[in-house]
Amino acid sequence: MSREISRRALLGGFTGLGSLLLTGCSREMFLPPQVRGGLVGAADVLTMGANRFLQRDQPLAREYQWSDISHPFPTWAQTNPPDEEYQRLRRGNFAEWRLPITGLVARPVTLSLDDIKRLPARTQITAHVCEQGWSAIGEWTGPQLQRVLEEAGGALPAARYVVFTTYDGWYESIDMFEVAHPQTILAYRLNREELPMGNGAPLRLRVERQCGYKNVKFLKTIEVVDSVAGYGRGAGGISADYGFHWFAGV
Numbered sequence: 041m042s043r044e045i046s047r048r049a050l051l052g053g054f055t056g057l058g059s060l061l062l063t064g065c066s067r068e069m070f071l072p073p074q075v076r077g078g079l080v081g082a083a084d085v086l087t088m089g090a091n092r093f094l095q096r097d098q099p100l101a102r103e104y105q106w107s108d109i110s111h112p113f114p115t116w117a118q119t120n121p122p123d124e125e126y127q128r129l130r131r132g133n134f135a136e137w138r139l140p141i142t143g144l145v146a147r148p149v150t151l152s153l154d155d156i157k158r159l160p161a162r163t164q165i166t167a168h169v170c171e172q173g174w175s176a177i178g179e180w181t182g183p184q185l186q187r188v189l190e191e192a193g194g195a196l197p198a199a200r201y202v203v204f205t206t207y208d209g210w211y212e213s214i215d216m217f218e219v220a221h222p223q224t225i226l227a228y229r230l231n232r233e234e235l236p237m238g239n240g241a242p243l244r245l246r247v248e249r250q251c252g253y254k255n256v257k258f259l260k261t262i263e264v265v266d267s268v269a270g271y272g273r274g275a276g277g278i279s280a281d282y283g284f285h286w287f288a289g290v
């Protein structure tokens with residue numbers, strides 16, 4: 041079976057199933073940006089559809105108590121981006137760090153860390169689950185992503201994904217369903233202290249219902265797009281480009 045035929049079979053079959061499950065929801069809610077062929081693709085669509093279906097009744101990831109927190113919270117994968125610009129910004133305590141928000145927004149804007157700290161913040165104690173076999177509980181503080189996008193006049197109707205790039209060359213994307221989720225925040229504090237470098241200073245994404253690798257550290261840019269085809273290999277994230285699921289629900 042050619043890739044195109046299997047893709048169509050998948051789309052047809054699972055669009056029907058998905059519509060049953062997600063009455064009133066759009067097709068995008070259970071389709072990753074790039075649908076892989078064969079069983080892997082079918083698993084991706086089913087996982088995402090089932091996850092979103094379950095979330096309709098229990099929209100928040102579990103939140104814990106201060107006494108549940110893991111000390112210390114691990115630092116994992118990249119912990120100190122060698123990028124020269126990053127190192128310069130870090131030496132200046134990120135006073136000159138700026139976050140451009142561009143693409144499908146009403147008014148592209150560039151925010152400083154102080155701008156972000158002035159926004160209303162959410163604090164949440166959640167479990168971080170790394171796909172590589174460990175988990176930890178931490179308290180994260182920062183504005184909701186949706187609120188940050190409002191600083192750019194909000195996303196335009198054509199928006200489908202928000203893409204994040206980082207100072208260590210990573211990129212990731214989440215869809216507008218995840219963007220609108222109340223626990224999707226940009227965190228600048230961990231356990232009531234300034235976000236340590238190893239955990240992604242000065243600002244990282246927290247997307248609490250997905251695996252570790254979706255929680256991108258060292259944010260550099262935010263772009264609102266209708267397609268992720270122009271990034272990397274087009275799967276919507278560096279991990280997905282190398283075979284991980286784009287939707288990494290836990």
Ligand SMILES: Nc1nc2c(c(=O)[nH]1)N[C@H]1C(S)=C(S)[C@@H](COP(=O)(O)O)O[C@H]1N2
Binds near residue numbers: 170207210252
């Ligand atoms: N920019 C960037 N973000 C990243 C990573 C990375 O290497 N670079 N690693 C990811 C992975 S696999 C995990 S589990 C978490 C680890 O977050 P921590 O270092 O705060 O424990 O960050 C995620 N975000």
Ligand SMILES: [Mo]
Binds near residue numbers: 116
């Ligand atoms: Mo991870």
